[in-house]
Amino acid sequence: MEDKDIIHLWKSYEKHLADNLLLNRKNAAEITGIKIHSFLASMRPVKYFALLAGILWVAFIDTLLVSMFYTASPFFLVSMGIQSLLTTIAIGIYLYQLLLIEQIDISGPVLDTQEKLSRLKSSTLWCARLLWLQLPVWTTFYLHAGMFVKENSWLLAAQGIVTAGFTIAAVWFFRNIRYENRGRSWFRWLFEGKEWTPVIRSMEMLEEIKVFREG
Incomplete structure (x- = not known):
């Protein structure tokens, strides 16, 4: 076999190897994308349930507020009003x-998807932070x-000690529920x-897709 035949054979092998590598990367990116879709789809039932529960809860509270507006104590009205407002948000x-x-x-x-996932992450944290602010009103709605x-x-x-404790806890969670604390046990x-x-x-998996596409 002449040298030019060997070189041609080697180049053919290199092209075949590069094509296989490109195909493997494409398949890996597609598989990873399917996994991401599966992860995101798994969030829908929980969020739909939370959405329905929240709507029913706000409807119940608002019905109480309207029907008891002139008879209930100011503590009840303010406490339930805060509950309704935060749950509505x-x-x-x-x-x-x-x-x-x-x-x-x-x-x-990828950048567009990263930006949407970042907004999803940020809004999840904000939702939790706001809901924790409801904690103190659970200790005041029954006062008169x-x-x-x-x-x-x-x-x-x-009563003052309990309410103060719940208020401190609510403020602590509001200030500390941040992405930077994700590694902490609580x-x-x-x-x-x-x-x-x-x-x-x-x-994390989107970063893998970015590597596959750029690689």
Whole structure:
């Protein structure tokens, strides 16, 4: 076999190897994209359930507020009003997230998908932070003017301690539920599940697709 035949054979082998490598990368990117779609799809049932539960809860609270507006104590009205407001904001966030999930196109530009996943991650954190702010009103909705008498001083002192504790906890969670704390045990305990894990896994796998496409 002449040298030129060997060179031709070698170049043919190199081309075949490059084509196989390109095909493998394309297949790997497509498989990873399917996995990301599966992760995002697994979030829909949880978010639809949370959306429905939130709507029913707000409808129930608002019905109470309207029917008891002139008879209930100010503590009840303010506490339930805060509950309704924060839950309504959470409903809006869930609607926004469901729209984001529908808009994500893995076959499109990676940067566009990364940006949508980042918004999904950020809104998930904000929703949790806002819902934790409801914590103190669970300790105040049952209060009324008749309780504030001298005979109830010990009861009121205990009430103050409980409400202050819940308020401190709510503020702490609001300030510390951040992506930077994702490695902490309390964060993992709060966020492990369909609300959080699919987003993070999708972001990680999207980086793999970026490597496959650029490689």
